[in-house]
Amino acid sequence: xxxxxxxxxxxxxxxxxxxxxxxxxxxxxxxxxxxxxxxxxxxxxxxxxxxxxxxxxxxxxxxxxxxxxxxxxxxxxxxxxxxxxxxxxxxxxxxxxxxxxxxxxxxxxxxxxxxxxxxxxxxxxxxxxxxxxxxxxxxxxxxxxxxxxxxxxxxxxxxxxxxxxxxxxxxxxxxxxxxxxxxxxxxxxxxxxxxxxxxxxxxxxxxxxxxxxxxxxxxxxxxxxxxxxxxxxxxxxxxxxxxxxxxxxxxxxxxxxxxxxxxxxxxxxxxxxxxxxxxxxxxxxxxxxxxxxxxxxxxxxxxxxxxxxxxxxxxxxxxxxxxxxxxxxxxxxxxxxxxxxxxxxxxxxxxxxxxxxxxxxxxxxxxxxxxxxxxxxxxxxxxxxxxxxxxxxxxxxxxxxxxxxxxxxxxxxxxxxxxxxxxxxxxxxxxxxxxxxxxxxxxxxxxxxxxxxxxxxxxxxxxxxxxxxxxxxxxxxxxxxxxxxxxxxxxxxxxxxxxxxxxx
Numbered sequence: 461x462x463x464x465x466x467x468x469x470x471x472x473x474x475x476x477x478x479x480x481x482x483x484x485x486x487x488x489x490x491x492x493x494x495x496x497x498x499x500x501x502x503x504x505x506x507x508x509x510x511x512x513x514x515x516x517x518x519x520x521x522x523x524x525x526x527x528x529x530x531x532x533x534x535x536x537x538x539x540x541x542x543x544x545x546x547x548x549x550x551x552x553x554x555x556x557x558x559x560x561x562x563x564x565x566x567x568x569x570x571x572x573x574x575x576x577x578x579x580x581x582x583x584x585x586x587x588x589x590x591x592x593x594x595x596x597x598x599x600x601x602x603x604x605x606x607x608x609x610x611x612x613x614x615x616x617x618x619x620x621x622x623x624x625x626x627x628x629x630x631x632x633x634x635x636x637x638x639x640x641x642x643x644x645x646x647x648x649x650x651x652x653x654x655x656x657x658x659x660x661x662x663x664x665x666x667x668x669x670x671x672x673x674x675x676x677x678x679x680x681x682x683x684x685x686x687x688x689x690x691x692x693x694x695x696x697x698x699x700x701x702x703x704x705x706x707x708x709x710x711x712x713x714x715x716x717x718x719x720x721x722x723x724x725x726x727x728x729x730x731x732x733x734x735x736x737x738x739x740x741x742x743x744x745x746x747x748x749x750x751x752x753x754x755x756x757x758x759x760x761x762x763x764x765x766x767x768x769x770x771x772x773x774x775x776x777x778x779x780x781x782x783x784x785x786x787x788x789x790x791x792x793x794x795x796x797x798x799x800x801x802x803x804x805x806x807x808x809x810x811x812x813x814x815x816x817x818x819x820x821x822x823x824x825x826x827x828x829x830x831x832x833x834x835x836x837x838x839x840x841x842x843x844x845x846x847x848x849x850x851x852x853x854x855x856x857x858x859x860x861x862x863x864x865x866x867x868x869x870x871x872x873x874x875x876x877x878x879x880x881x882x883x884x885x886x887x888x889x890x891x892x893x894x895x896x897x898x899x900x901x902x903x904x905x906x907x908x909x910x911x912x913x914x915x916x917x918x919x920x921x922x923x924x925x926x927x928x929x930x931x932x933x934x935x936x937x938x939x940x941x942x943x944x945x946x947x948x949x950x951x952x953x954x955x956x957x958x959x960x961x962x963x964x
Contacts, residue, residue, distance in 0.1 A: 471649060472591035476599050478644040479584035480606035482542060485641050486549045486577045488610030488617075489634050490518040493569075494783040494801050495618045499627050501784075504562045508784070509906030511562060515780045516902040517570025520772075522578015523895025529575075529582040530888035538583040539648040545583070546641030548576030553635030557628040578895070580641070582888070583648070585871050589883055590651045594820075596872060601816020604868040608812060608861075611779075611805030619799065755886055760827065760877050763936030765893050767834065767929035768870070772897025774925030775837050777905040777918075778844070778860050779804060785844065785915050786853050795850040803854055804861035811865020819869040826873045827937040833866035834930030841923035845916035 489496075493515035500511050522529065533541050552572030559565045584603055592599040614634070621630035756762050778785075782800045815833070819826050840859045847853045871887060878886040901922070908918035 467651075468592050468594050472588075472599070474647060475587055475591050475649075476602050478647045479588055479603040480609075482546075482580050482584055482641050482644050483603060483606030484610040484613075485638050485644075486545070486573075486580045486610075487607035488614035489553060489638075490515065490569075490573060490577060491607060491611040491779065491805070492615040492618055492801055493518060494780050495615055495622070495799070496627070496630075497780065498784060498787070499622065500562065500565070503627065506562050507906065507910050509903045509910050512777075512780065512902035512906040513899075514562065514565045514570050516776075516899045517566060518574045518577070519776070519780075520895040520897075520899030521571050521574030522576070522581065523891040523898060525575060525578055526582060526891030526895060527888035529578045529891075530586070530885070532579060533582050533586050537650050538587040539645055539650065541579050541583045542645030542648055543642055545576040545579040546639060546645060548579070549573055549641060550635045550638035552576060553631050553638055557631035557635070578891070582891070585887065586883075587648055587650070589871065589875060589880065593880075596820075596875070598813075598816050598820055600871050601812045601819075601868040604816075605809045605812045608805050608809035608865070611808065612802045613805075615799045615802040615805060751882065751885060752889070755878060755882065755889065758877065759936045760933075761886065763933045764874070764877065765890055767933040768890055769893040769897045770925040770929030770932075771834060771837075772894050773901040773904065774841065774922035774929075775860075775864065775901075776898050777902045777922060778841065778857075779864065780902050781905060781915075782853070782857055786850065788909075788915060789848050789853070791848075791850050791853065797850075798854070800853055800857045803857045804864070807858040807861030808864045808867075811862035812868035813865075815865050816868045816872070819872050826869060826876055827933070830866055830869060830873055831930050831934045831937070833863045834926055834933070837863040838923040838927035838930065841919050841926060844919045845914075 497511060497515055500506075500514065501508065504511065529541075549572075552568050556565055556568040556573075559568060585600065588599050588603050589596060618630055618634065621633055625633065779801070782804065786796075786800055815829065818824050818829060837860065840856055840863065844853075844856055847856055870890075871883070874887050874890060875883050905915070905918040905922065908921065909915055912918075
């Protein structure tokens with residue numbers, strides 16, 4: 461099936477607004493987990509590397525399971541997935557209030573909330589890309605801004621709730637706020653699909669297969685009926701015939717023999733049909749893996765997945781641990797005019813919108829724009845070990861937040877590379893590696909601190925990872941500057957239509 465032409469407006473703007481609020485409500489607490497991270501360190505007395513797993517899992521599990529999340533969105537649609545995810549996020553936050561140890565938080569806050577966030581993100585990106593084409597960069601920028609605004613507001617909100625109600629009350633209230641995802645999901649009206657006209661030969665094959673599908677239920681009903689008649693009705697008929705002597709014994713035996721032959725024939729037909737159905741499912745699996753292999757044959761796509769993995773290993777920890785970095789640098793609490801994580805949130809929102817607008821400009825190469833943000837991010841990370849005051853850390857936090865806004869053009873870049881037809885499949889693969897980086901990055905930085913009692917070496921390592929990922933993507937994109945545009949104009953492959961065996 462092919463998608464209807466994107467309206468680039470109309471109800472699409474409603475989709476943008478509700479997707480914005482879903483990202484705001486689900487990612488607000490996980491991205492601002494740095495505020496809770498300090499509380500968990502004091503409460504459970506675990507190492508920084510161990511405690512960092514909670515926030516990294518919350519932001520990484522959903523991305524690691526992104527291929528499954530994408531399949532759920534493709535199969536069930538964005539609306540049901542969004543509503544279901546609302547219950548996951550709200551429930552995970554609420555039960556985290558009763559966590560007896562850090563390991564329980566790995567499940568409640570890390571896994572349950574993380575899975576809900578992953579489902580919501582895939583649903584929001586998919587339905588937004590379906591509704592927009594020419595303004596897709598702007599639409600995705602506005603949608604992804606929701607998580608940044610959530611980071612800014614939730615950082616200050618959770619600090620206030622911690623002072624008023626403690627850690628347990630804070631998580632319960634934040635979980636209750638997440639229930640507002642449910643009404644947002646009801647407004648995600650799916651875009652209509654239009655069925656392309658099939659060639660006459662394929663149409664005949666498709667109708668033949670439909671008839672075979674219908675015959676499966678008929679075969680089962682006939683088999684059950686024949687079995688029940690053979691087991692229950694026939695003895696009664698035989699006994700009645702003996703009593704009334706209406707049929708001779710030879711004629712009764714002939715009738716029974718014919719019924720048995722018909723029953724066996726139906727069994728054989730059912731077995732043949734099941735084999736045909738199994739072959740069809742196996743062919744669909746082969747097509748899926750063949751499409752995956754074809755994606756990795758694209759050099760830019762292969763470089764992109766390496767780049768996103770290294771970026772999240774190196775760049776993501778600063779979003780979670782900046783508050784603890786300031787505390788380790790002996791910055792006094794009185795100097796904190798605005799929480800550093802709130803500054804990151806505001807600048808990330810600004811970066812997402814501005815970079816999204818830049819991505820819509822025709823003469824701007826989206827790949828080079830994304831590479832530039834990676835290189836500048838690595839330079840900023842190198843400067844963190846030298847910052848020992850609140851002002852310097854605030855400036856660096858703002859720069860990191862702005863360059864992190866490149867996340868809004870990532871779906872746009874993926875669409876340019878593989879095309880809208882393969883977006884869901886390709887995006888699921890890329891998000892898997894992004895989630896892997898999110899999950900590994902903060903614990904690695906925490907372990908560096910546990911070994912050296914300093915964040916200096918950790919952030920030099922982070923800067924190297926981000927820079928390496930940017931250079932790999934740059935080298936892959938240099939030989940063909942218009943590679944992304946050419947890939948996006950390729951026609952989609954014809955859908956596979958199963959051809960059953962003629963004898964069945």
